[in-house]
Structure formats: structure tokens, C-alpha cells
Amino acid sequence: MASLSRAAPIVTPAETARLADRLAAVARGEAFLLQGGDCAEAFAENTEAHQRANLAVLTDMAAVLARRTALPVVAVARMAGQYAKPRSRPFDALGLPVYRGDLVNSIEPTPAARTPDPSRMLRARAEAAGAMAVVRAFRPGATPDARARPGGVSELYVSHEALVLDYERSSLRADTSGPEPRLASGLGHFLWIGERTRDLDGAHIAFAELLANPIGLKIGPRTTPEQAVDYVRRLDPHGEPGRLTLISRMGHTRVRAVLPAIVEKVTASGHQVIWSCDPMHGNTYTAANGYKTREVRHIADEISGFFAVHRRLGTHPGGLHVELTGDDVTECVGGARGITEADLPARYRTACDPRLNAEQSMELATAVADLAAA
Numbered sequence: 526m527a528s529l530s531r532a533a534p535i536v537t538p539a540e541t542a543r544l545a546d547r548l549a550a551v552a553r554g555e556a557f558l559l560q561g562g563d564c565a566e567a568f569a570e571n572t573e574a575h576q577r578a579n580l581a582v583l584t585d586m587a588a589v590l591a592r593r594t595a596l597p598v599v600a601v602a603r604m605a606g607q608y609a610k611p612r613s614r615p616f617d618a619l620g621l622p623v624y625r626g627d628l629v630n631s632i633e634p635t636p637a638a639r640t641p642d643p644s645r646m647l648r649a650r651a652e653a654a655g656a657m658a659v660v661r662a663f664r665p666g667a668t669p670d671a672r673a674r675p676g677g678v679s680e681l682y683v684s685h686e687a688l689v690l691d692y693e694r695s696s697l698r699a700d701t702s703g704p705e706p707r708l709a710s711g712l713g714h715f716l717w718i719g720e721r722t723r724d725l726d727g728a729h730i731a732f733a734e735l736l737a738n739p740i741g742l743k744i745g746p747r748t749t750p751e752q753a754v755d756y757v758r759r760l761d762p763h764g765e766p767g768r769l770t771l772i773s774r775m776g777h778t779r780v781r782a783v784l785p786a787i788v789e790k791v792t793a794s795g796h797q798v799i800w801s802c803d804p805m806h807g808n809t810y811t812a813a814n815g816y817k818t819r820e821v822r823h824i825a826d827e828i829s830g831f832f833a834v835h836r837r838l839g840t841h842p843g844g845l846h847v848e849l850t851g852d853d854v855t856e857c858v859g860g861a862r863g864i865t866e867a868d869l870p871a872r873y874r875t876a877c878d879p880r881l882n883a884e885q886s887m888e889l890a891t892a893v894a895d896l897a898a899a
């Protein structure tokens with residue numbers, strides 16, 4: 526713990542403050558939030574080539590969105606800290622303790638590799654620092670040969686799920702710049718609380734409410750409108766536009782039925798949250814050949830439903846949260862190349878959930894841009 530606390534922060538307070546400003550604009554309906562990257566970053570995949578490929582897809586998507594909507598797009602990578610995974614079951618199909626992300630144990634299917642190893646937290650810190658260096662170098666103008674990125678995508682931020690609290694609390698500093706004294710995390714610009722750890726009486730919500738950073742909360746189909754308002758009051762007690770992003774992940778069959786009452790009740794509370802759509806996590810299923818996957822048309826349909834709900838209620842459909850990679854993987858079904866379940870084994874590389882590949886991501890960006898511009 527002491528060595529973790531001594532490690533240099535990954536992000537600066539000034540950058541985090543700038544993101545908070547940008548997110549306030551999103552909450553007011555003046556910008557769009559695009560968040561995406563690997564489900565789980567893996568130490569072995571932490572190469573500059575992989576990271577740059579992911580950032581290229583994210584910023585290319587952002588450019589499409591910015592061009593079509595004429596709104597600035599705030600790009601936030603799931604990167605430089607996305608090493609811990611919440612799991613639904615403690616054991617895998619082989620009866621081994623489940624893989625919980627490289628921060629905790631190894632994906633290798635042996636009892637020894639699956640035993641949690643705290644020294645992995647130190648490795649994660651070093652990997653995150655390396656990834657952040659790639660992000661900084663990728664920003665436009667960072668180096669003379671940096672790719673030109675048109676359309677208002679000038680900044681890049683990093684985010685991850687705040688899951689392992691022993692890790693998360695290792696880089697906190699007092700922050701008195703806001704309406705009350707808080708703790709600024711140096712581990713990422715934006716942190717979110719996941720669907721499995723959002724118990725209102727639990728440690729993760731208690732942690733999130735102390736943070737000075739902008740925060741996200743995943744809300745699934747069992748979230749009630751009353752709970753949503755409880756979250757908003759807890760996590761945005763001073764009514765700061767964009768402090769809280771509610772990331773709905775309802776599933777394409779449920780979003781149209783479940784989301785409206787939540788949006789209405791939160792809007793009536795007067796809090797200006799960002800409404801973001803995660804069209805991935807409510808649409809996961811196991812294919813006949815055993816691969817965990819998602820269909821692009823289900824993902825697209827959840828996004829359509831999300832936009833339809835917000836259009837009807839007059840609220841801003843302000844964000845998209847996706848799992849993607851620039852690597853040429855076959856993890857999600859569908860898209861222009863018509864990836865089928867039988868194609869999944871060819872290049873199924875994810876350490877956790879299935880990601881959109883570059884082509885599927887760009888198709889989706891175009892579809893979202895059409896909805897957002899409509």
C-alpha cells in the first residue's frame with residue numbers, strides 16, 4: 526500500500542477540472558460525450574500499437590459525430606486504468622476462481638494464476654502510467670507527426686471503473702476547489718461505478734460521493750426511478766451540471782419501457798446529469814458455440830431506443846459508452862462484413878466482454894451521428 530501511495534499520479538488536477546467543464550457543457554446539451562475502449566485492459570496487450578489503434582477508432586468516431594452534429598465531442602477512453610472486472614459468478618466453467626482483471630489475478634486457467642496477487646496493483650500503476658504516456662502523445666499537436674483529427678476533437682481523457690477500492694484510494698488528494706471539500710483521484714479523469722457495485726448502502730457509492738472527479742454510474746433495467754433520484758441526490762448534492770453521468774445499459778428490448786420514468790423523475794429533481802447510453806452490457810449473450818457475444822443490430826437498436834426516449838421527453842441524449850478496439854477482432858456479431866457466430870473463434874481476443882472492431886465502431890458512429898443530427 527505504501528509503495529502504491531508513493532507512485533506518481535496518472536492524471537493532473539488541471540486536466541480533470543477541464544473535463545468537468547466540458548462535461549458541464551454536455552449536461553447543458555451543448556456537447557456530446559463519447560466514451561470507449563477495451564472491456565478489460567490486459568497487461569500483455571498494453572502495447573503502444575494496441576493503445577494507438579483504440580485511440581484512433583475512438584477519435585475517428587468522435588470526428589464523425591462532431592462533423593454530423595456540429596457539437597463538440599468530448600472523447601474519454603476506457604484506458605490507463607481499466608484493469609479490474611466485476612463478475613457475476615465466483616467460479617468459471619472449469620470450476621476455477623473467475624478472472625477478475627489483471628489488477629487482481631491472471632486469465633490463465635490454473636488455480637495458482639487465479640489466486641489474487643496484490644503485487645498486481647503495483648504493476649497496474651506502472652502499466653497505467655505507460656498507457657497515459659501514449660494518450661498524451663496521441664493528443665493532436667503532441668508530436669509533429671500526430672494524426673490530424675478534424676472536427677473539434679482536441680482533447681482526450683481517460684476513465685475506468687472504480688472497483689477495487691484499496692487500489693482506488695491509493696492516489697487521492699484534498700481538493701477544495703468545489704462546493705465542498707472532496708478527494709481528487711489521480712488515477713483517472715473520470716471514474717464510474719458499475720452495475721454490480723452500485724448498492725446505495727455500499728462502499729462504492731460512498732467512495733464516489735467523496736470524489737472531486739466527474740463520476741459515472743451504470744444503471745441497469747432493475748433501477749427504479751426512485752433509486753435513480755436517490756443516486757442523483759447522493760452523487761450530485763450541489764446540483765453541478767455534468768458532475769454525474771448516468772450510463773443506462775438496459776438492453777435493446779427494455780430501454781424504451783424502462784428508461785422514460787427514470788429520465789422523467791431525475792429531470793423533475795432539477796439535477797442536470799449527463800444521459801449516456803451503454804448499448805453493450807444489456808445485450809450480451811452466449812452464442813451456440815459458447816462465445817460471449819453481442820449483435821451489432823441489438824446495439825444499434827438500444828441506441829435508437831435511447832434517442833427516441835430522450836427526443837420524446839425533450840432531454841439531451843448526451844453520450845455513448847462502448848467497448849471497442851482498433852484491432853481486427855471478431856467478437857461481436859453483425860456489421861457490414863456480416864460476422865457470424867461461426868466467425869467468432871477466428872479472432873476472439875478479449876480478456877472479458879466482446880468489443881466492436883474498428884469497422885463496426887465506425888458504422889455505429891455514423892448511425893449515432895444520424896440520430897444525433899436528426
Ligand code: PEP
Nearest residue numbers: 564719720721743774806
Ligand atoms: C463494464 O463496463 O465492463 C461493465 C462490467 O459494465 P456494467 O457494470 O454496466 O455491467
Ligand code: MN
Nearest residue numbers: 564848877878
Ligand atoms: Mn464490459
